[in-house]
Amino acid sequence: MSGFLYYLVAFAVVLGILVVVHEFGHYLAARWAGVRVLRFSVGFGRPLFVRRWGRDRTEWAIAAFPLGGYVKMLDEREGEVAPAELHRSFNRQPVARRMVIVAAGPAANFLLAVLLYWGLFWYGSEEFRPILGSPVLSSPAAAAGLDDGELVLRVGGDKVQTWQEMRWLLLQRAVDDDQVDLELLNQRQEIIVRRLDLAAVRQSGWQGDALERLGLRLHRPRLPPIIGSVGARSAAEAAGLQAGDEIVDIDGEPIHSWADLVRVVRQSPGKTLQVEILRHGLPQRLTVQPSAVDEQGREIGRIGAAVRDGGQTREQLMVTVRYGPVSALGKAFAETWDKSAFTLVMIGRMITGEVSWRNLSGPVTIADYAGQSAKLGVDYYLKFLALVSISLGVLNLLPIPILDGGHLLYYLVEIIKRGPLSERTMEIGQQIGLTLLLMLMAFAFYNDINRLFSG
CATH class of the missing domain: 2.30.42.10 (PDZ domain)
Known part of the structure; x- marks a missing residue:
């Protein structure tokens, strides 16, 4: 799999899991409240795949634009509702139930993070x-x-x-x-x-x-430049290198440590190198041609040999x-809470100017981190998934109209004034929220592009 495709798949898996978990939180809460769900969509725009399933014939869809998703519920504000179904309409539910349905999405993201951390801390x-x-x-x-x-x-x-x-x-x-x-x-x-x-x-x-x-x-x-193992069908095997060989110099440059060897090899993708070694105390000279591999968009050399280490x-x-199952669960909750609070503090300080807006990341940067963590191993990838899930949960709880937190703000005002906000007020709020969200997305994309060119 090419480097680009690997990173794309790693990002798609993260995005797909986060969207499904978030929207499934809304879906389960709506079902609990007795609200009819018309559509569960992963992505926005024109549906590419639709299947009706369940007692309510809910549409399960995958749409063309993948950055997000939604759960569409029966609602008089969005279309005519049959008299027999009015009690299942979202807008007819008590405000407390509406708040639970809206908050369930971010809550599902936090719960996912807790479960991931729990498993990681327990497994070790x-x-x-x-x-x-x-x-x-x-x-x-x-x-x-x-x-x-x-x-x-x-x-x-x-x-x-x-x-x-x-x-x-x-x-x-x-x-x-x-x-x-x-x-x-x-x-x-x-x-x-x-x-x-x-x-x-x-x-x-x-x-x-x-x-x-x-x-x-x-x-x-400081590790000595002694080979511990040679990979099958690698450049090192093709050159005749063996476990126990000590690298003395490469193209006349003395090699004093394993770090020296790695540095020279990485700088020489596809280049033919003359390598002097000591094998059983006797000097030999071999020719090695490091394979050219892609690492985060740049080409490096690799020979497929590992350093000798007695352990x-x-x-x-x-x-x-590693923690026991109970202590691991407690640590998982503490980890999720600490990272949620830290994310919220950073957002607040970004608004006040104490934290640079250049820290805001878009999908390109997230895809890069997803690919890097996947290459490091499953545990690193799951930790990254947990961290992004926390960030998504916190972001959605911000009191910005169009986000879940904006809807919760509406409902709090409704409780205080003992009546719903006017349609006009909510419409203006949605326009303001959409504008703010588009500005954030544009700035995040700008930061992504800037990182690509500036490194």
């Missing part, structure tokens, strides 16, 4: 330990005195086990705090505390990777995080 995953690499020069990490090989034990008092946990806690702290204390275990097995300045994250308008802004890097051990390095760098 292998992740990088929070071991720091050499900090970037003249960065906050360097100013704090952080050093290569130090293990982060706590961030501001909160215990961390993985690199991703450390990243998430630093992001949360950076929202309001200028500094945070890191409890570290250095290579002499001493526990020390360093104070890290977080202001650089906010000063950039939250653009780019926050850890890069802070100068934090993941520790990369000790992996054990030092990686940790398996």
Whole structure:
């Protein structure tokens, strides 16, 4: 499968799941309330596929424009309703039931995230330990005195086990705090505390990777350039490379570590390389031609060989995080709540100008992240799906007419004034909401295009 098609399929699966789950939330709530559902559509515009099913002969449709979907319910405002069906019309339902039906869509997205996190935490995953690499020069990490090989034990008092946990806690702290204390275990097995300045994250308008802004890097051990395994039908196998071979130089350039080997190979797609090796202590010279592969739109070289590792390095760098079924469920709810609150805070600060609007992502960027996470593995892909599901749930609850949150706002006003809003008021609100939504979409597309050309 080509790189573009792989990313497209990964994005389509994410989008399809999120739309179906969201709309199914509305559908189930409508059925619970006794409202008749006329159509369940994945996508907008002209239906490409329609099938009637169920007691109410509901239309199940897939439409031409895939970015979204809808559930169409029986409603007097949208067409004539038979007298015998009036009690099943959406607009005739008590306001509390209408609110439940509308809120059920975002609630389904949050529930999906909880279930995904629950399964992931229960099943367990292998992740990088929070071991720091050499900090970037003249960065906050360097100013704090952080050093290569130090293990982060706590961030501001909160215990961390993985690199991703450390990243998430630093992001949360950076929202309001200028500094945070890191409890570290250095290579002499001493526990020390360093104070890290977080202001650089906010000063950039939250653009780019926050850890890069802070100068934090993941520790990369220096591995010798010794081949551990060779892939079948790979460029390495075609060249005659074998497990145990030590790479000495490539085209006259000395190779001191596995990182040196990877760098040279990646820079040489399709190029013929002269490789000097040591095999059983004896020097040999081989010719290798790295295969050209696509990586995020650029061509790199790959030979299909893996580094030799007796297991000790992996054990030092990686940790398996797993929870019991009950504690995993509690952590899943906490993870969903924290990420929902963080998303809402970021949206608020984007409105006030504290967070750059360049952080707003459209379908192209989401497709890129979907493809990247899918390549990393199923657990990364499911975590990405959970995160986007949370974002969709929060977005839909914003009090913008045309979104679910806008309808909930209408119903709250209806409760307060003890009567529904006028048709004219709701019509103006819908026009304002549609305009705002189109502006957001246009800005997101602009950011996508800008990222494509600027990197």
